[in-house]
Amino acid sequence: MDGGEMRLPSFTLHRLPTLADHLGGGDRPAAAIPNPIARHPLYHPSPSFFISDNDVAFDPSGVRAAIVTCGGLCPGTNTVVRELVVGLWELYGVRAVFGVRNGYHGFYSEGEEPLPLEPATVRHWHKAGGTALGASRGGFDLARIVDGIERRGFNQVYAVGGDGTMRGLVEILREARRRGLAVAVAGVPKTVDNDVGVIDRSFGFHTAVDEAQRAIAAAHVEAESAANGVGLVKLMGRSAGHIALHATLSSRDVDCCLIPEEDLYLRGPGGLFEFLYRRLKRNGHVVVVVAEGAGQRLIPRPTCGEQRRDESGNPAFLDVGAWLKAELRAWWAEEHAGEPLTVKYIDPTYMIRAPVLHAAGALGDPRRHGRVPGFVPGPINGNYGYIPVDEVAEARNPVDTRDHKWAWVRSVTNQPDFAQSTEDKALAGLYKAV
Ligand SMILES: Nc1ncnc2c1ncn2[C@@H]1O[C@H](COP(=O)(O)OP(=O)(O)OP(=O)(O)O)[C@@H](O)[C@H]1O
Ligand SMILES: O=P(O)(O)OC[C@H]1O[C@](O)(CO)[C@@H](O)[C@@H]1O
Ligand SMILES: [Mg+2]
Numbered sequence: 502m503d504g505g506e507m508r509l510p511s512f513t514l515h516r517l518p519t520l521a522d523h524l525g526g527g528d529r530p531a532a533a534i535p536n537p538i539a540r541h542p543l544y545h546p547s548p549s550f551f552i553s554d555n556d557v558a559f560d561p562s563g564v565r566a567a568i569v570t571c572g573g574l575c576p577g578t579n580t581v582v583r584e585l586v587v588g589l590w591e592l593y594g595v596r597a598v599f600g601v602r603n604g605y606h607g608f609y610s611e612g613e614e615p616l617p618l619e620p621a622t623v624r625h626w627h628k629a630g631g632t633a634l635g636a637s638r639g640g641f642d643l644a645r646i647v648d649g650i651e652r653r654g655f656n657q658v659y660a661v662g663g664d665g666t667m668r669g670l671v672e673i674l675r676e677a678r679r680r681g682l683a684v685a686v687a688g689v690p691k692t693v694d695n696d697v698g699v700i701d702r703s704f705g706f707h708t709a710v711d712e713a714q715r716a717i718a719a720a721h722v723e724a725e726s727a728a729n730g731v732g733l734v735k736l737m738g739r740s741a742g743h744i745a746l747h748a749t750l751s752s753r754d755v756d757c758c759l760i761p762e763e764d765l766y767l768r769g770p771g772g773l774f775e776f777l778y779r780r781l782k783r784n785g786h787v788v789v790v791v792a793e794g795a796g797q798r799l800i801p802r803p804t805c806g807e808q809r810r811d812e813s814g815n816p817a818f819l820d821v822g823a824w825l826k827a828e829l830r831a832w833w834a835e836e837h838a839g840e841p842l843t844v845k846y847i848d849p850t851y852m853i854r855a856p857v858l859h860a861a862g863a864l865g866d867p868r869r870h871g872r873v874p875g876f877v878p879g880p881i882n883g884n885y886g887y888i889p890v891d892e893v894a895e896a897r898n899p900v901d902t903r904d905h906k907w908a909w910v911r912s913v914t915n916q917p918d919f920a921q922s923t924e925d926k927a928l929a930g931l932y933k934a935v
Contacts, residue, residue: 607635640812800821
């Protein structure tokens with residue numbers, strides 16, 4: 502991070518007032534009524550449960566709930582949707598639950614009517630990866646989305662998505678309030694990158710880390726089976742290195758983990774290639790895990806030069822794995838001509854986020870109990886809390902390279918600290934500013 506201090510926002514956990522305290526103002530959907538759970542024969546929440554017995558703002562018979570899934574796929578998304586539907590239906594007696602198709606534009610696109618959902622519809626959804634409702638990027642037309650919510654009479658909206666989805670949800674919430682609509686809007690943070698701020702992690706993140714193990718193990722086999730074998734694995738995660746970091750710790754076969762939060766340089770004293778050469782001489786093979794967002798400032802951009810973006814405006818990355826492989830081979834030919842080198846590059850990409858959730862993710866549970874308008878439930882330091890959706894939407898969650906986990910990676914891999922200051926690298930003529 503350019504040698505500067507990394508500032509991470511600090512958050513103080515407050516004990517939130519109960520739902521009834523939030524029923525003032527324009528979003529009072531209805532007079533508070535006895536909580537159906539209190540009378541439910543099979544459900545006895547613990548005394549410290551999120552809500553009290555009389556904390557319900559909606560008469561279940563009047564609820565029309567919409568569930569939408571947005572952004573990239575993440576293991577467990579179907580589980581969350583299933584839990585929301587079953588909980589609303591069985592515990593709260595809601596009989597009008599709808600699945601919005603293919604992300605935010607499903608609120609307004611012609612010919613994609615929201616799908617009526619009930620327990621029988623979603624019964625097996627948790628056994629499949631991806632999202633049965635479909636997801637998308639882009640297509641966020643605020644006026645048309647809120648028109649769609651208003652036209653269909655939705656008075657509860659659950660958005661399952663990552664940082665982008667949460668930012669969109671803040672806009673929807675504000676527009677609904679501006680129009681005086683009695684709509685409870687709740688976010689369910691979902692991202693395989695774990696780059697949604699404030700919460701400890703998103704459901705599905707550990708499954709992605711698990712799935713990455715197969716690619717790392719294959720890279721290790723390939724590297725061990727060749728003279729000077731290099732196994733190179735690129736892992737997704739956008740501009741955060743959480744998947745690469747955790748996959749490295751889980752594997753123990755990794756010699757070097759490269760993440761976007763740590764600058765790196767390739768050639769010269771203390772550089773990556775010198776380290777890899779020494780490790781190859783010692784062990785005969787190396788495994789390198791590189792996060793897709795690492796090294797982007799070093800990779801020469803195509804002549805057109807401008808930053809490509811996806812439909813949601815997220816930056817599209819240059820392939821750091823292919824670049825590293827090419828650069829290493831070129832350096833080796835210059836510095837160690839005649840010595841054998843084998844580089845096997847593995848990019849599992851979508852294979853780590855498309856599978857079904859490994860753990861029995863029951864994370865839908867807190868979502869359906871606490872719809873404090875404008876808040877997002879999620880685990881914070883191991884406790885479930887409610888976080889204002891605009892805080893979640895704006896909080897970034899980079900890897901904190903000063904904390905114990907990154908130190909743990911460095912102790913496991915014994916990799917050097919490539920994050921020299923830019924000035925040092927410029928002096929060493931190693932840093933090609935692009
Ligand atoms: N600042 C924003 N304001 C309004 N809508 C947004 C904003 N950023 C993203 N969106 C919309 O939210 C949806 C999802 O965003 P995006 O594609 O960035 O994925 P995400 O929610 O961040 O999930 P993931 O990072 O896991 O892929 C898209 O429809 C996108 O248009
Ligand atoms: O789904 P797309 O548009 O190919 O985007 C891939 C991106 O989505 C994610 O899986 C989730 O944001 C990222 O890790 C990855 O870079
Ligand atoms: Mg995102």
